[in-house]
Amino acid sequence: MSDASVLNDDLQGPAVRAPVPAPLQTVPSSAAVLLSRIAFGLLAIVALLALVIGLALWQKVNGMQEQLARQSADALAQSLEARTLARQAQEVVRDTAARLALTETRVGEVALQRAQLEELMQSLSRSRDENLVVDIESAVRLALQQAQVTGNVQPLLAALKAGDLRIARAAQPRLAPLQRAMQHDADRLRSSASADNGEALQKLDELMRGIDELPPLNAVATRGDGLNSWQPEPIPADAPWWQRFLLMVQAEARSLLRVGRIERPEAVLLTPDQTFFLRENLKLKLLNARLALLSRQIDTARNELANVSASINRYFDPASRRVQAAATLLQQLQAQMKTSEPPRIDETLAALATAAAGR
Numbered sequence: 001m002s003d004a005s006v007l008n009d010d011l012q013g014p015a016v017r018a019p020v021p022a023p024l025q026t027v028p029s030s031a032a033v034l035l036s037r038i039a040f041g042l043l044a045i046v047a048l049l050a051l052v053i054g055l056a057l058w059q060k061v062n063g064m065q066e067q068l069a070r071q072s073a074d075a076l077a078q079s080l081e082a083r084t085l086a087r088q089a090q091e092v093v094r095d096t097a098a099r100l101a102l103t104e105t106r107v108g109e110v111a112l113q114r115a116q117l118e119e120l121m122q123s124l125s126r127s128r129d130e131n132l133v134v135d136i137e138s139a140v141r142l143a144l145q146q147a148q149v150t151g152n153v154q155p156l157l158a159a160l161k162a163g164d165l166r167i168a169r170a171a172q173p174r175l176a177p178l179q180r181a182m183q184h185d186a187d188r189l190r191s192s193a194s195a196d197n198g199e200a201l202q203k204l205d206e207l208m209r210g211i212d213e214l215p216p217l218n219a220v221a222t223r224g225d226g227l228n229s230w231q232p233e234p235i236p237a238d239a240p241w242w243q244r245f246l247l248m249v250q251a252e253a254r255s256l257l258r259v260g261r262i263e264r265p266e267a268v269l270l271t272p273d274q275t276f277f278l279r280e281n282l283k284l285k286l287l288n289a290r291l292a293l294l295s296r297q298i299d300t301a302r303n304e305l306a307n308v309s310a311s312i313n314r315y316f317d318p319a320s321r322r323v324q325a326a327a328t329l330l331q332q333l334q335a336q337m338k339t340s341e342p343p344r345i346d347e348t349l350a351a352l353a354t355a356a357a358g359r
Helices: 003-012 022-150 154-170 173-194 197-213 241-256 272-294 298-315 321-336 346-357
Strands: none
Touching: 022 154, 022 173, 022 346, 154 173, 173 346, 197 272, 197 321, 272 298, 298 321
16 A cells, blocks of 8 residues: 555545554554665665765865866976076077177188188299299209210109109199109100110120130131041051051141131231230120110110121131121121110100199
8 A cells, every 4th residue: 555545545534434453554654664764774875975975076176176286386387487498598599699690700700811821822832833843844854955965864764753752742733744744754764765675685695705705717727526627637557657657747737837818817816815805805895885775875885886796707707606696696786776766755844834834
């Protein structure tokens, strides 16, 4: 039975209500009390939960407020610090701008001084280079004249080498073409001075070694086996006495008398001492030809070789193989020693003219 029916029954009155037994009337009141207690308990629980939630929300809001307060305080402090830093930055910027202006002024002054210093250095360098070029040109031309007069290229090579060393010490890129030209001319002079001399020097040494073995024209002729052609033939042992006597007389006559044609009496009349000095004189002439060849005096060497060739043909036996070999060597040397043109260093002279003109 619900509460509404109970209220309706109460309003109808005692006349209309039917009589109810006493035990049945106690049951609804106890149920209502139980329900009311449950409802009160639920309300109490709900109120407790609401209180707990409210306390939690209040603590959370309080924490948020404290955090906001701290953040606002930190933001205020940071803003104050930022203002201070901004003020300092402005002061630094002003100071930096002033220093930059001063630095630019000093840089301008340094640039002007550097330009003036570079101009001065270039002027000094040009003057030094011009003096160096003049000195090298005078030394090279003097050595060239000496080489053309004497035929010896060694002073010219020394002058070119000295100029190359001076340019290398100067370390000027403007003089690099002159240095290369001097090196090319020096290499060409060395190759031309030593290309034809090696074989000629060997042949001269061979001639000097073979002078002592050349047979003179007045020497006793020998056969190919080394026997004297004027030596008498051996006497046979089984020959009769008169034949042996005739052979002995013939041998004595041959040893005492020789008949022959003398075309050059000065060669036949040479004594052994004169033959010795003749050989030594020929060696000296060959040595002079060697020195003339080394000093590039070709004409002198050719004259000495011509004198040696004439002496060999006059005083030594032309039928000897050694004399013929020596004459062949002399002809080869005379043909090999051609008169060469004077030394030239056109590339170096052109480079000197270019460097002196300042191009």
